[in-house]
């Protein structure tokens with residue numbers, strides 16, 4: 001059904017753009033000009049696809065859900081320390097080239113450091 005797919009796509013776009021603030025379900029449907037029934041179905045579908053998470057929230061005396069994206073678009077900050085940005089082999093490097101990120105020690109080390117940092121900040125070790 002094209003309208004539902006289109007709404008699903010638009011809803012995900014709004015949710016992702018709101019990032020960590022999330023968006024109230026009722027607010028989202030107003031923005032998309034959808035009924036609350038359509039909206040609830042779409043939110044459940046997006047959650048089932050593991051694209052969003054819903055958190056129950058009391059808003060103006062009524063229970064609703066705040067919707068958060070599970071994946072966020074990559075930001076420039078996430079790659080600012082990448083070794084590729086200052087690499088003299090950048091133009092010759094590619095997945096199928098003789099110089100490849102698959103074999104690059106600098107890339108491997110950078111990814112290991114990133115993973116280590118994330119593990120330590122989440123309390124996992």
Ligand code: SF4
Nearest residue numbers: 084087090093101104
């Ligand atoms: S993957 Fe390694 S060799 Fe390739 S551009 Fe990045 S740092 Fe350079």
